[in-house]
Amino acid sequence: MATGRSTQHNPNPAAGTRRSRGRGIPDATVARLPLYLRALTALSERSVPTVSSEELAAAAGVNSAKLRKDFSYLGSYGTRGVGYDVEYLVYQISRELGLTQDWPVVIVGIGNLGHALANYGGFASRGFRVAALLDADPAITGNVVAGLPVRHTDEMEEIIRSERVSIGVITTPPGAAQQVCDRLVAAGVTSILNFAPTVLNVPDGVDVRKVDLSIELQILAFHEQRKAGDEYRDDDGPTEADADAEVPSAPAAAVVSTPERAVAPGHGHGHEQGQEYEEAAG
Amino acid sequence: MATGRSTQHNPNPAAGTRRSRGRGIPDATVARLPLYLRALTALSERSVPTVSSEELAAAAGVNSAKLRKDFSYLGSYGTRGVGYDVEYLVYQISRELGLTQDWPVVIVGIGNLGHALANYGGFASRGFRVAALLDADPAITGNVVAGLPVRHTDEMEEIIRSERVSIGVITTPPGAAQQVCDRLVAAGVTSILNFAPTVLNVPDGVDVRKVDLSIELQILAFHEQRKAGDEYRDDDGPTEADADAEVPSAPAAAVVSTPERAVAPGHGHGHEQGQEYEEAAG
DNA sequence: ATGTCTTTGTGAACGCGTGCACAAAGATGG
DNA sequence: CCATCTTTGTGCACGCGTTCACAAAGACAT
Missing domain, CATH: 3.40.50.720 (NAD(P)-binding Rossmann-like Domain)
Known part of the structure; x- marks a missing residue:
């Protein structure tokens, strides 16, 4: 997700030292902690005392093994055979995220x-x-x-x-x-x-x-197009089957359904839509 | 990013088959295409005819090697010794993302x-x-x-x-x-x-x-807290022991319930603060 | 206590993404 | 045409993240 990575995204190392030393928590884990916190808060409001990794993972929409590994970076806050104490975990994650301060x-x-x-x-x-x-x-x-x-x-x-x-x-x-x-x-x-x-x-x-x-919408559009293309594709036909096998030869292989006007002809902005890309905001 | 985002995100496998077969474009690359497109559009508006991977990477905020590899998944649209044709690339990326349709x-x-x-x-x-x-x-x-x-x-x-x-x-x-x-x-x-x-x-x-x-703000808060705490140069301490690493900062008033049961067996220290989280939404 | 059952915590394997470093390809100049 | 210079395209290695699978740990019943 978001990113972000971002996606997990553009996390400049910051401060030089790699976060691997000591109690470094992987970025991917940090990005999921708010998810767990949200699910745990909901359980807390329903006065659920404990929760297993399987249940909590389902509520947070992740894999249970991943959840357990994530929590292992925070320490051993679970009880084998029982699960995790909801209130305690809410506190620990809040503290780890720095949400106990203003x-x-x-x-x-x-x-x-x-x-x-x-x-x-x-x-x-x-x-x-x-x-x-x-x-x-x-x-x-x-x-x-x-x-x-x-x-x-x-x-x-x-x-x-x-x-x-x-x-x-x-x-x-x-x-x-x-x-x-x-x-x-x-x-x-x-x-x-x-x-x-x-x-x-x-x-x-x-x-x-x-x-x-x-950007999020554009990513969705990509997948949407791909889904629609699985049925019938008006452009972009040749693919599948061959890509992995043999590619190196023809440079044209990738340029399958190049439009008539191959290289940026004198067509002002080359958008079918006639839509101008503007960075409007607000 | 996350997204990354993605977020990095939560790319559910969806549709069974791995997108790797055929002309599969890595998710990470797809997530960056909109970035490139934005930068290219800006260049296009300034009537810049060609751009090198180095320049474009700087404009998009990524590494140039990464950019070239990303483009290599789309095909070979560059000219060695020169760079990429801006208009052509705008079109190719738009088409790949499915933005040429409504x-x-x-x-x-x-x-x-x-x-x-x-x-x-x-x-x-x-x-x-x-x-x-x-x-x-x-x-x-x-x-x-x-x-x-x-x-x-x-x-x-x-x-x-x-x-x-x-x-x-x-x-x-x-x-x-x-x-x-x-x-x-x-x-x-x-x-x-x-x-x-x-x-x-x-x-x-x-x-x-x-x-x-x-969630994005919570991730920022985590890093912010870590920055503030770096003054201590805390070195590994397998777990607990440093629970109340109070940061020298303003008196945060947001303190509420202290669920008694919260202390899980085996964890000596209690937690002195708790915070009520609610899922408010506009 | 002892055995059984549940669930955690984690070692290890795997796959993806990233970045380096360089050969290939084309432009450019003589 | 040859030499040189620029920039792409990519093989390769490395590290992070994910997932599997299982031993360890504790709860619980007898």
């Missing part, structure tokens, strides 16, 4: 998405406190969103320092993202959640996670 | 997030057409959002069939997500983008990708 965050860019995030209950319920909403547009500043006044980005540095904000959320249009990012980092933010469809450059020691709504 | 989507749950997505420019600009906005709340249906009327979920099946919708986006509260999912699938949807913090159960052949905003 994390003030700022959201920059109060457009549609920023507005939605400000109202998102999933933040406040997990120790994340919205310290401020920021926007550069004077037409927006002053408005009250989710009970908070939208403040001007001029106040960014002051707010970050006084509130000791270390996490920033960027929901600005892509053109403004890098600049906002730079200011956040300069003011002391060391973790950024980026919703703008842009690659952010940050110094070492700063973590960036990105969420791109359109 | 993808009608429905968005179910027009709360804050659904509202934001309906207005999100990144969808329409890539071949995704919002066929309908749906909500179960009579107070919301009828409203016009992003130029489209919000229709009642009673019309879901009809719309999906008549518009041939195969992709659905769920932005409902978690309690309604599974039910909505079931109806979507029954009506013919085979790809789902789920924003509700719930594990969706779907039959084989249906792809689900999830985006959980709070």
Whole structure:
């Protein structure tokens, strides 16, 4: 998933030393801990005292062996023959994720998405406190969103320092993202959640996670196309059967159903749809 | 990423056969294609004719060797000594992702997030057409959002069939997500983008990708905590013993219940804090 | 206590993804 | 045409993540 890897994604080693030494928890495991926590919280609310790896895995949508291995990185919190104590595990995972402390965050860019995030209950319920909403547009500043006044980005540095904000959320249009990012980092933010469809450059020691709504849809479209193509494919015919066996010879092998206009002819932008790719946001 | 995301994510094997046969493109590569496409589109708009793997990799935020390997799965579209033809590559990637065709989507749950997505420019600009906005709340249906009327979920099946919708986006509260999912699938949807913090159960052949905003923040919090704790240079300690590694930070007030039973046998230290987690959702 | 049953925790094998490093391919200049 | 330079395409090795399968550990009944 998300990514992310990201996907598990662009986790720069940060701080040099490999996280393998000591009590390093694999990134893939860390990414799943919130899933377990959510499932455990639901069990806790139903006053379920203990849960087996099999049950919890099903609730979290993962393999039970994977779940047990994940938990083994945290320590041995289970009881053989019984399972895991729900409340205890909730606490341990919360602590491991750092959710037992308060994390003030700022959201920059109060457009549609920023507005939605400000109202998102999933933040406040997990120790994340919205310290401020920021926007550069004077037409927006002053408005009250989710009970908070939208403040001007001029106040960014002051707010970050006084509130000791270390996490920033960027929901600005892509053109403004890098600049906002730079200011956040300069003011002391060391973790950024980026919703703008842009690659952010940050110094070492700063973590960036990105969420791109359109990328997820594009990945779905790929699989969807592949599914549809299993029935009948108007373009792209030759495949299967041969790919693994012999490829090396003809370079054209991969260019199977190349459209008439092979190489970027004088056709302006080569999209059938006539759709212009624009980085609109907000 | 996660996603990675993916997330890295939760790529359920789906459809039995491994995608490795034939012209299978690795999942990790598919997840990056949209990134390349975005960077290429930007170059295209600046009328840049060709680009080297090094340049494009920098623009996309990845390693150049990785980029070349990714492209090698699509075929040999580059020219040695020169680089890649921008327009041609834009077309090839678009085609591979299935973006050269029209993808009608429905968005179910027009709360804050659904509202934001309906207005999100990144969808329409890539071949995704919002066929309908749906909500179960009579107070919301009828409203016009992003130029489209919000229709009642009673019309879901009809719309999906008549518009041939195969992709659905769920932005409902978690309690309604599974039910909505079931109806979507029954009506013919085979790809789902789920924003509700719930594990969706779907039959084989249906792809689900999830985006959980709070999970991303929790992952950031983990790394942030680790950064703060690095001052201690804590070296391995097989387990417990360091449970209350209090970080020198602001007094976090979020402290509630202390379930007594929580202490599992064999673990000497208790936990002094507990936090109530609720699945609130916009 | 002892035996049986359940479930954890983990060693080991495997597969995927990543990145290095280099040969091949083509451009370019003389 | 030959030499040189640039950049692609990829073989290979390595490390991470996943999964299997099973021994160890504890609960529970007798």
